[in-house]
Ligand SMILES: NC(=O)c1ccc[n+]([C@@H]2O[C@H](COP(=O)([O-])OP(=O)(O)OC[C@H]3O[C@@H](n4cnc5c(N)ncnc54)[C@H](O)[C@@H]3O)[C@@H](O)[C@H]2O)c1
């Protein structure tokens with residue numbers, strides 16, 4: 001089990017919702033945490049709140065839009081200057097916007113790739129790094145489709161595929177870095193109101209009742225429950241390439257078939 005005392009963590013999309021919960025559970029377990037978010041006001045307020053609650057200089061906020069390569073790189077350098085190292089990197093920032101779908105891809109999938117590659121370059125043993133762990137936040141919609149959000153679904157499938165492929169690369173090439181994904185069902189955060197928003201859902205607004213029935217099948221989780229899942233993926237040294245599915249009736253590591261299950265067809 002990885003002990004978090006003295007470790008340095010980075011969490012993107014940390015100003016509210018799941019990211020805030022992830023940052024807090026890492027602080028409670030002894031890590032220092034760099035908070036990254038596009039929302040400067042909420043991020044700075046959270047930095048003050050966390051430093052009061054967990055000790056001066058345990059947290060620092062960095063304004064970053066994860067769709068910007070430059071902002072991400074600059075912040076990473078500043079984090080290294082302040083904290084000296086990065087051991088844990090959680091790519092959590094994400095949005096739902098089916099109308100501005102290229103923006104959604106740039107944040108939800110490209111943002112995860114940007115964060116992961118920055119962290120990997122620093123952590124990789126072949127570069128003189130000390131190893132570490134990366135956790136990418138996907139969704140249950142990264143394992144099965146959410147009809148109202150085809151683009152969101154595509155980005156989350158992308159996050160799961162990227163995480164699994166890179167975890168395998170890490171194992172084969174011995175990077176010394178573990179890379180895991182989280183796939184929670186609906187969680188009670190501000191994001192959950194998206195299905196009522198024409199601005200975000202556009203042409204798929206008419207499917208809101210379908211989403212509501214899915215929400216009855218998968219009742220909402222609380223941020224605190226999902227945060228325990230993050231801690232598991234960070235601490236358990238045996239987990240690499242793991243996808244943790246989380247639902248109200250329980251959490252579990254997803255098994256992927258070694259062979260593609262298929263029904264034969266005549267061609
Ligand atoms: N809430 C859910 O039901 C749920 C379920 C499964 C997975 N997720 C995933 O969890 C992650 C967090 O979602 P949440 O529910 O906490 O959402 P949220 O909207 O409550 O919080 C998202 C945070 O990300 C920040 N953010 C948005 N765009 C950004 C950008 N370009 N750069 C940096 N920060 C940015 C926001 O300012 C906000 O603080 C997302 O990846 C989401 O897809 C959420």
Ligand SMILES: CCCCC/C=C\C=C\[C@H](O)C/C=C\C/C=C\CCCC(=O)O
Nearest residue numbers: 139140141144145148185186191192195
């Ligand atoms: C516009 C609809 C969005 C409303 C909900 C808001 C945010 C939720 C985001 C989550 O990432 C979605 C989580 C779970 C999706 C649930 C089921 C997907 C299907 C899974 C399956 O069939 O196995």
